[in-house]
Amino acid sequence: MVAETKPSILETESKANIRKVKFEESCKADGDLKYADPRVAFEKELYGGKHLEVPLRSTVDKFALLPAFLKVKGLVKQHIDSFNYLINCEIKKIIHAKANEKITSDVDPNFYLKFTDIFVGKPCVEQDYIVEDITPHQCRLRDMTYAAPISVDVEYTRGKEIVVRKGKDGQGALVIGRMPLMLRSSRCVLYGKNEAELAKLGECPLDPGGYFVVKGTEKVILIQEQLSKNRIIIDTDSHGNVAASVTSSTHERKSKTNLAVKHEKIYLRHNTFGDDIPIVIVLKAMGVENDQEIVQMVGRDPKYAGILAPSMQECVSLSIYSQQQALEYLGSKVKSSRNMWVKAKRSKVDEARDILANVVLAHVPVIQYDFRNKCIYIAVMIRRMLEAMLNSEAVDDKDYVGNKRLELAGQLLALLFEDCFKRMNGELKKHVDITLSKANRSTQFDIAKCMRPDFLTSGLEHAISSGNWTVKRFRMDRKGVTQVVSRLSFIAALGHMTRITSQFEKTRKVSGPRALQPSQWGMLCPCDTPEGEACGLVKNLALMTHVTTDEDEGPIIALCTTLGVEDLSMLSGEELHAGSTFIVFFNGTILGVHRRPLRFADHLRKLRRAGKIGEFVSLHVHSGQRCIYIASDGGRVCRPLVIADKGVSRVKEHHMKELKDGFRTFEDFLREGLVEFLDVNEENNCLIALYEADATPATTHIEIEPFTILGVCAGLIPYPHHNQSPRNTYQCAMGKQAMGNIAYNQLSRMDTLLYMLVYPQRPLLTTKSIELVGYDKLGAGQNASVAVMSYSGYDIEDAIVMNKSSLDRGFGRCIVVKKYSTSLKKYQNRTADRIVAPQMIATGKNNIMAVASRCQLQDQDGIAAVGEMIRPGDIYVNKQSPINTRDDVPNPMAMKDSAYKPTPQTYKGPPGECAVVDKVLLTSNDENHFMIKALIRHTRRPEIGDKFSSRHGQKGVCGTIVQQEDFPFSEKGVCPDLIMNPHGFPSRMTVGKMIELLGGKAGVMSGKFHYGSAFGEPSGHADTVHAISNTLIRNGFSYSGKDFIYSGITGHPLQAYVFMGPIYYQKLKHMVLDKMHARARGPRVVLTRQPTEGRSREGGLRLGEMERDCLIAYGASMMILERLMISSDQFQIQVCTVCGLLGHYNHNLKMSYCSSCKNGASIATMKLPYACKLLFQELQSMNICPRLTLSEA
Amino acid sequence: MDTVTSYTRFPTVRIRELKDDYIKFELKDTDPSIANALRRIMIAEVPTLAIDLVEIETNSSVLNDEFLSHRLGLIPLKSERAMEMRLSRDCDACDGDGSCMYCSVEFTLNVKCTSDQTLDVTSHDLISSDPSVVPVDNNLAQDINGFDAPEARGILIVKLRRGQELKLRAIARKGIGKDHAKWSPAATVAFQFEPEIHINEALMESLSLEEKKEWVDSCPTKVFEVDPQTQQVVVVDAEAYTYDEEILKKAEAMGKTGLVDIISRDDSFIFTVESTGAIQASQMFINAIEILKTKLDAVRLSFDTEEADDQFGELGAHMRGGGM
Structure with missing residues (x-):
């Protein structure tokens, strides 16, 4: 066995390919280190190191892991996890952010209001000053929003004293708004309930939750797919030039930084600068004045230096040598910002320095203008660009799933919440300034009494119900973020929760983002995508996919340092790319370098499997870029896999038995390091066998079940x-x-x-x-x-x-149930709609009947009775509205009957069919609007x-x-x-x-x-x-x-x-009854007098352009005349043959008359389409005079 | 006209199995058209009674009114009387309100659940105004364990939970399966052409015992058997043959084409009739013949003219008595 040393990799090699070979060797060496499994050692002993054709191992049926996984993770766990993260952690981070934490006044320097803590409470509603708990089903029925109060602990000044207000029992002291709650989230009443308890709350136990109930409608925030933030993406532009781009995203700022190649020179492109900036100047402005160091940072290899030379030269030709000169150059290129007049004018140099520090590559922190990290970051970007220029394979694939992040409900709401919170604080500040600037106030100013909770409430509610996500700070303006949960079938609702939409434009004809990506294996369903324009842009999660939420970065960074990651500030440019060192990236920023990357990776993975760091932290060694990427950010897709040692599954028969017997949960598998979550990038470091039997000694993981690559649908x-x-x-x-x-x-x-x-x-x-x-x-x-x-x-x-x-x-x-609802409106003059009983006559001893046949289904309260037949045209609510809704009425509660006009609610259904009133609900919403909802049921047999x-x-x-x-x-x-x-x-x-x-x-x-x-x-x-x-x-x-x-x-x-x-x-829901349509005569549009359009308006069947073309070609002129004029909007007009304008027929004088000639002598009558007459008159109204010249035909 | 040969045949029926709701018989000496006509009539034209009108007074069950009515309609009713009854549209003794003894039978159902246990409302709860017209009761009494067999509990209509109530009046009317399947007395009516199997003994003897067994086993149904004594292949159950031709393919594969010759006889049919219980299976067949006869009578009577003879050609004479 090879010892721990890796002899070859320590030698600095200039040729990449040699290095690659050596690297693979070292991989093997590294792998051998893990040769600790006693079983393998035993096998080795037994068979003298020779492997059998089929290694001795039994295949374990791992299927039982799947229900166990779904039990803890559920199908919509990603939504719920992300929302839980928002209301438990993120929301606290938001109010503690420096910009949000304190409200101060420009008037009174002593005044402040500080948010010390924030809580999202239990779902409830306040009605007539009584707080009542609510359930989601109540909200659905009563058209309310399922929301919980957001309360804060505050500390503020009132006059001279400092007031500290703290709530208790997980409640803050002040309510600042209401947060719509996601069903089954940790604050939801459904959380942790069993089937019987759910039934009691009127909820379906199979319903997955993960959506909101806003104003009675169920809304799901779709998962948004976008390119990952804070990552270097190497791309080629339309001219085939290599470009690197980074979308930086921090809590304060979002900005996009591009490095582009123009005339073989590299430029920085950023929207704060009016022009492209040579990259060397940027580096110089950041304090790297030494050309040698620049080259060293990028890489001393002559092939890189060669490409860099023109860029260096340009800098020299602009005679910029020092940081000061560079900053001055940059200062001259800065776009003048709009709010310059607000702040005191600063020097151009300062401004440029500030932009470099805070705006360009905003996610790389610059502390006290120490640009070292940012310089290296730019150098790495340049290096990656140069690499891509030399080798086109190094260009990143934008469609690669590993380069994507999924934005979930929690993240989207966090953006919105922060925006609303900031706006609320702004309003408060304005209010404070106005009040404090008033000279003599009668009472002491107490800011706690000025908090208006409806600001946050309506902001969040409105965004979810309309789906318009507008965050001005980030120039974000998205439409259709939320959708009404489709309740056409159970699967439709479930499929809706796993849907992912892309930010790409649907109209663009690009195949790349729409194509099936090999890297979506196991993460996104390869089958479930709509046809047509959204094809491939709307995707669905696979069965076992989990989407990560943000994880605390601090401990992981500390751990990396402990494991031997060398800090950047201690390294020279030369050391950055020297020998075997790998650059360690953590969530897009450079942490440092490591000399033994594989060992480091192995250690970190072992720690993860032992549960010392989060299970969703991914680590990915990129041998081509000589980088290690560690990620703990939210929005990565990952999935569980069984870990294998040398191709032998860690999950054994007895584990599964324990699982079956209930001694073990999925969490135990995770904790004991039998199963782990891998994201798309980390999968690249693994060899995953589909079945245990296919595993070879190189196999690192085994799939749990192959069918989990598919989604729900x-x-x-x-x-x-x-x-x-x-x-x-x-x-x-x-x-x-x-x-x-x-x-x-x-x-x-x-x-x-x-x-x-x-x-x-x-x-x-x-x-x-x-x-x-x-x-x-x-x-x-x-x-x-x-x-x-x-x-x-x-x-x-x-x-x-x-x-x-x-x-x-x-x-x-099938049964088709349709809701017809109406509400009793209240008007400003305190009058209101009312419902009256229909006029009745006695038909027998105890029987009375409504006079009007279309009221016969009503009870004596004027509302349709349950179980009654209902035909089109029948009145289901006999409503009346006051005629006068504006002016004051003496006694609005007891008005005369004549003061009302009937506004009956009629049922419009398929003609000739009769349906049944299934259910009638009388209720009011939280704003005390009285509502009547009637369900009309229609049973249909197939036709x-x-x-x-x-x-x-x-x-x-x-x-x-x-x-x-x-x-x-x-x-x-x-x-x-x-x-x-x-x-x-x-x-x-x-x-x-x-x-x-x-x-x-x-x-x-x-x-x-x-x-x-x-x-x-x-x-x-x-x-x-x-x-x-x-x-x-x-x-x-x-x-x-x-x-x-x-x-x-x-x-x-x-x-x-x-x-x-x-x-x-x-x-399927498409039934003939809902679609069939024919018309002989019927309604016409008032303006043009042509037949109406569409089935719902009982419209005509259009003889279109193509049909018209056919008739023209056939020569059926009379047919065209009949179809296009006689059967449509024929109209008789009087035309004055003298002036050519339209006249009219005077019925008193019984003669035609031209009003412009003041003469009735030479008037001709003719027929033309009413639309044509309308056109003439419209033209006349625009001061264009159309004149008809008539001739005898 | 005198030279026309007689088409008359004298079909025979041999009953093989007879139960209340099941009959299996052979119909011989006739042609497929007759056999099929009988089958079609049994499915579509033998009249029975079924609930046709439902007046719901109270329904607080989970199922809606239409749903319940549909379920009620599909409950088979004992319909021995159906042949004598009138169709309600032809009945001139009433206006179809259900109080007419010639055309309708009234049922009532009034159940309320007062216990904590779920109450099953079944066809037993339907109370009939006519003791001869009741829901079919497959009274299998009790099963071995002493519990009520599921069938003995009647046909489930709906389950009620505490406080739910169902009260309704239903009117059963006579009708035929053509109008709605609820009036069809037949659960299954099928016939098959009787197969005739001839084994080529000479060729069969050329097979070894293993080959014979292999050949016999290739048939998915048990048609042939190797006699353990004589080691000869014998036909044990010709009717088990489903015309799957597996056995012929096997013989062909063994290189023994013509090992067995199977013909389906088109003048001999084996009927399997299962009734829903509305009328006895045997009665259903008899009724079917009755109806076929009346239908033919109708044709004969309405076209008993010279023009009709021309219209029907040779058949016209045939219809009037086979040219005799």
């Missing part, structure tokens, strides 16, 4: 690995439109639109993911018996033929044109419905529920669907659920076709799944065997 697909890839993508989109059960509390919810299946089923062919996410409990589909054959010709183009008897028995039957889909992206509409006796049957008496055309298979290549059919059939016969998890065959999470076929044969079926079928029409056997069995079918 793709996890529903059985055998997705047998399908053509786009089909899985289609299914991911369609699974979100499938109806079924939404949540356990679906009947107590008041959603605007709710689609439910009458008899939802659990899929016969399940996957492990389905069980993990709970789709088996809240299914969205039914197991249909499908025959794959051609039938009747109404099955072309993916249409399906359905069995009428199946529909009679409830297949595909021709309704859309169905299997779980393999095979959608189709119902082509025809056929009587059962006409349906084919097998001699066992099996008659399919639907018939699918076999042409759906060859081009789509959805082999998974065929296996689903086989597996489903075998499942029915053997009475157990079969599995079809992705890539599950080797691990037993998917049944093989072979095993399924055997089951089929055992039950007297053909191994191929084909049956001998008789025609139901003739009774003769069919010519071919028919592939028949159960497939899980989803009913």
Whole structure:
């Protein structure tokens, strides 16, 4: 064995390739150090150092780790973790930040207000000065915001005395606003509750939380993807020149610094400077006056120095030699800032120095104008650029997942909170200044009484409810950050929580950011992305992904120093790149260098596995850049993997048994160093085996379960690995439109639109993911018996033929529930809307009935009665509004009936259909607005044109419905529920669907659920076709799944065997009833008198340009005339043949008259489209005079 | 016309198995069209009774009114009387309000859960106004353990929890499966063409015992057997053959094409009929024949003219009695 020494790497080598070889050797040497596993040593002894072909090891079924992981981490843990971090830590950091902590006054220098602590309390609402606890479900029903008070401890001056106010029991003394709470976060009432307790709170236990309830609507803050902050990204611009860019981000400032190559010289480009600055001048301005040192810092290697020479020369040609000269040069290039007039004017030199210290590369701290760290940082940037110029492979990939950070709800809210907090402080300060500047005040000024909590409350609430994130400080103005949680199906809601949007423009036609990245393996789902413009930009997290939150940097930096990281200030430029030293980066800043990088990495990893530093700290040795990157920042994606020593998994059979018996949790696996989290960058240092059996001695990690590379939506697909890839993508989109059960509390919810299946089923062919996410409990589909054959010709183009008897028995039957709500408004003159009983007449002894037929469904309170039929046009709330809502009314509480006008709320539904009033809710929100919400329920059975889909992206509409006796049957008496055309298979290549059919059939016969998890065959999470076929044969079926079928029409056997069995079918929300539309005559637009547009306005069917072109080409002129004018907006006008202007017909004189000629002699009548007449008049109103010249045709 | 040969055949029925809700029989000496007609009639045209109108007074259960009504409709009712009853649309004795004995039967259901345990509302809770029309009761009494078998508890309609109540009036009417599957008395009606299997003994003898066994085992269903005594392949259950042709493929693969000859007879059918319990399976078949006869009568009577003869050609004569 090689001893600990690494002889070769200590020698300084000038040639990179030699170094690389040597480096690999040293890797081996380093690896051998870890040869401490007694088992390996034993094997070595036993077999004389020879390895067997297959090492002796049993494969452990690690699947049980997955439910254990989801138990502690959950599917939306990233949201909840990030929000918890905000309300527990980040918020405290924000108020303790130097800029925020204190409010002082320009008027009274003694005055101050200091925030000493901040707390986010329990969710509650204050109503009529009574504080009441609230639950999320209450908020949903009552259109309130689920929020908790933010309270602070303060210390301030009141006159001469200093007042210290402290709250107790985790509550501050002063409430400064209300923070919308994320469901299931640590402050939420649902936190840590079991199923029964959740049920009591009216909450579905399967609902993952992770969203907000703002004004009654559920809002999710989408995960935002962006390029990582504070990292050097080497890129090439459009001219092929190398450029380095860093987006610095600190709490105070965000800035982007670019280094670019122009005419073979390197320049700094920054928006505080009006011009590109030669980089050498920048370095000189930072105090590196010595050219030699600059070269040393970048690298003494002649190949680098050669490229650097022109830049050096330029500096000389500008005759800048000293720091002072450089600063003066920079000062002359500084853009004059707008608020110059505010501050006292400083010298240009000072200004330039300040910019260099605080704005350029803001994340590299400069303490007391010691630019050393920043110089080295720039030097490293230059070095990386030079490297990229010599070797194009060194250019960074912007789309690489390791270069991305995900911004979660916590981070986004932190930005917003800080902004609101700053604005609130600004307002307070203004108030203080005004009050204190008044000479004689009657009472002593107490600032605690001036705090206005609605500033923060409305700021946060408004941002979440509108989705507009505006932070002026950082010039951030994002739209659509939040979305309403889609409650179309359970999976839609779940999928919404894991969605990631990119900041890229959707319109740009770039393929890079949209393409599937190899590095997203295991982190982001490869299947789940929408089609169309957002394709590839909107992504979804995979099943086991975790997104990190920020971690304290101090201890890790201290630890690195202890482990031998040498501080930069002690090194010369020469030593920076000397020999075996590696530069250590920590969260984007340079910490120092280390001489034994691999040992350092090994130590740090061991410490992490031992739990001494956070489990999400990642460490990544980049041998090409000779750097070590340590990251503890938030927003990195990572996932758990089983650690392997020399290819032998650390997780053994007994561990799994302990887990099964409940003696062990996922946390224990982490703590004992059996499993660890790896982020994308660290994965580069690892060799990860898919299965334990594939592990070689070089293997460092083993996947827990391969199917976890898929996300929630793709996890529903059985055998997705047998399908053509786009089909899985289609299914991911369609699974979100499938109806079924939404949540356990679906009947107590008041959603605007709710689609439910009458008899939802659990899929016969399940996957492990389905069980993990709970789709088996809240299914969205039914197991249909499908025959794959051609039938009747109404099955072309993916249409399906359905069995009428199946529909009679409830297949595909669905309930559509729609919310109609109204509120009783209060007006400024203290009048208010009211609800009155409809006019009734007695119809019998005890019966009374409303006079108007459209009021007959109402109770005597004037509101629709539950259980009543409702038809389009019926009035569900008999509301009246006061006619006068402005002027004062003598007695607003008891006005005459004549002072009200009826404003009835009518139901608009599909014509001809009658629905039922399902539920009526009378409530008021926290602002005491009385509301009435009525749910109207409509039960529908499938009809021709309704859309169905299997779980393999095979959608189709119902082509025809056929009587059962006409349906084919097998001699066992099996008659399919639907018939699918076999042409759906060859081009789509959805082999998974065929296996689903086989597996489903075998499942029915053997009475157990079969599995079809992705890539599950080797691990037993998917049944093989072979095993399924055997089951089929055992039950007297053909191994191929084909049956001998008789025609139901003739009774003769069919010519071919028919592939028949159960497939899980989803009913999609697109139904003919909601879409069908026709019109003969109908409403017209007032302005143009043309028919209205769109189904909702009962609009006309447009004869478009292309149709018109056809008619022109065909020469059907009269047809065009009829379609475009007579049937649309024909109008008769009077035209004066003399002046060519429009006249009019005077009905009193019974003659036409031209008002401009004052004459009725020569008027002609003609027909033209009203829109044309309108155009003439509009032109006239703009002082353009259109004149018609008529001639006899 | 006199030269037309007679189409008349004299089909026979041989009953193999007979239970209340199950019948298996052979239908011989007829053609597929007749067999299929009978099957179709059993599914779609044998009348039964099913709940068709539901008037809900109180429903505080978890299921909504339409949902419950749908479930109620699908409960099979004993419908021995159905053949004599009138369809409510043809009934001139009433206006379809359910109080008419010729066309409808009234049911009431009134259940309230007062205990802490979940209460199952089943078809037993439906109280009929006519003792002969009651929900089907597969009275399997008790299973071995002494507990009520799930079937004995009736068909589940809805579960109620404490305080929930269900009170309704339902009217059952006569109808046929063509209108709605709830009126179909058939759970399963299927027939198969009787297979006729001829083993080529000479060729079979050329096989060794192992080969015979291998060949016999290649059939997914148990059709053949090697007689342990004579070591000859015998047909044990020809009807188990599902026309899968596995056995022919196997023979071909063994190089013994023509080892066995299988023909499906198109004049002999084996019917399997399962009833929902609304009417006895045997009665269902008899009713089907009855209905087929009336339908044919209708055709015969309405077209008993010379024009009809022209229209139907040879068949016209046939319909009037096979040209006799």
